[in-house]
Amino acid sequence: MKLKLSLAILLALTAPAAAATVSVTDGWFRALPGKLPAGGYFNVHNATKNGVAILGVQSDGCSTVMMHKSSTSGGMSRMEMADKVEVPAGGKASFAPGGLHLMCMRPTALMKIGGKVPVVLQLSDGTRVAATFAVRGASGK
Ligand SMILES: [Cu+2]
Known part of the structure; x- marks a missing residue:
């Protein structure tokens, strides 16, 4: 009984901390023909108590x-x-067409329409956030 109780406390203490991270959603690149740069778009959510x-x-x-x-x-x-x-x-930033965006210079062979490309963000707190971006065509679809 005592063991169960401390386990419950431990879970209660660790679970919220594990959930408070910086995460990336809705990531995609707009692949263009040849070696043209690909625009990259995503949302980043900061669930921590510190700005990054x-x-x-x-x-x-x-x-x-x-x-x-x-x-x-x-x-x-x-x-x-x-x-x-x-x-x-506790907030977010959006990279979207017409505003902030990634500029992927000299795309590699991985940048194929219908494929997926790994992306890593370097944050000011020294951590890195990994995400997978979908690769779409010029129309954004
Ligand atoms: Cu640009």
Whole structure:
């Protein structure tokens, strides 16, 4: 009886901590013909009590991955580098067409429409988050 009780306490103490992580959902790349860069889109959720920032991204599907932000001003759309992307405690950040996105430079043979590509985010707290992105065609489907 005593053993069961302490096990229950242990589970209660450890379960929430294990669930409080940074996670990635809805990840996909838009593969374009030839060696054109593939745009990468996803949502990142920070369930921890501390704000973190994404400092870099790596993928075996790309020679280099950059973070970009698109914006439109005066009818002109442009992209600029995003050195880091903040994800507030308990909040999220969205990489979506027209805004923040990954720029997958010189895609490798892994970047095949209908396939899957591994992606790793490097966070400011020193941890890494692994995710799998689906590869879609130019239409986003
Ligand atoms: Cu870009």
